[in-house]
Amino acid sequence: MPTMIFPGNYESLEKIAEFVTAEARASGLNRTQVFAVETAVDEACSNIIEHAYGGEGIGDIHCTTISEPERFTIVLEDHGRGFDPATVPDPDLSAPLRDRKSHGLGFYMMCQWMDEVRFDFHENRNRLTMVKLKA
Amino acid sequence: MEIENTQFKHCDLIKVTGRVDSSTAPRLAEAINNILDAGRFKIVLDLTKLEFISSAGLRVLISTQKTCKRYNRGEVVIAGMPEYIKSVFDLAGFTPLFRLFDDSISAVGYF
Numbered sequence: 001m002p003t004m005i006f007p008g009n010y011e012s013l014e015k016i017a018e019f020v021t022a023e024a025r026a027s028g029l030n031r032t033q034v035f036a037v038e039t040a041v042d043e044a045c046s047n048i049i050e051h052a053y054g055g056e057g058i059g060d061i062h063c064t065t066i067s068e069p070e071r072f073t074i075v076l077e078d079h080g081r082g083f084d085p086a087t088v089p090d091p092d093l094s095a096p097l098r099d100r101k102s103h104g105l106g107f108y109m110m111c112q113w114m115d116e117v118r119f120d121f122h123e124n125r126n127r128l129t130m131v132k133l134k135a
Numbered sequence: 136m137e138i139e140n141t142q143f144k145h146c147d148l149i150k151v152t153g154r155v156d157s158s159t160a161p162r163l164a165e166a167i168n169n170i171l172d173a174g175r176f177k178i179v180l181d182l183t184k185l186e187f188i189s190s191a192g193l194r195v196l197i198s199t200q201k202t203c204k205r206y207n208r209g210e211v212v213i214a215g216m217p218e219y220i221k222s223v224f225d226l227a228g229f230t231p232l233f234r235l236f237d238d239s240i241s242a243v244g245y246f
Contacts, residue, residue, distance in 0.1 A: 010158035035219045042189045046157040093228025100197050105227055106190040
């Protein structure tokens with residue numbers, strides 16, 4: 001159950017991806033599953049920096065991976081503002097070009113790529129748990 | 136991420152290599168905006184060597200396509216889409232919004 005702590009900067013995204021994809025591969029996920037995990041983690045960490053912390057250089061991101069026989073779990077923790085997923089509308093993926101919105105895709109992609117996405121908030125700490133099943 | 140820009144008579148070719156995420160997407164936007172600011176709106180994006188794209192990168196692409204197609208003055212087309220990137224486009228509902236070509240030669244020829 002390795003944990004790494006990264007500065008909440010966009011430059012950390014590539015290092016976070018390297019850590020998580022290495023752990024995902026070691027856990028036995030196939031290439032498609034590793035790519036799904038990489039995408040979901042990148043979107044989640046971008047959201048933490050942009051929305052929870054409100055910018056770069058404000059706080060850290062704690063990243064833990066858990067490898068189990070049937071699942072690979074990533075836990076991301078931050079000390080920024082809480083997040084209510086119910087406030088994020090689904091993007092309209094069939095809208096014509098002129099009506100496409102610029103935001104909302106990241107959270108949608110996290111939920112689509114992962115089998116479970118769970119948010120917990122307590123004691124000024126946000127915890128995001130994402131699970132990818134191996135089967 | 137690396138960006139290589141080649142200007143042809145009828146269009147611009149931009150080859151993107153590596154990762155486009157929240158850290159690098161602004162540089163991609165800047166490279167594209169330089170072309171748009173020069174009044175050129177026909178763009179081929181060669182994604183053959185693109186390894187990763189997040190929603191931050193997708194936002195740059197959709198914004199560019201909107202700008203290019205305005206007044207029917209141009210278009211962004213995609214050349215050489217890797218399988219994983221195609222799955223991101225499909226998931227995001229982007230595939231119908233961009234004409235896809237197997238390689239940059241045929242994409243440049245389209246213009």
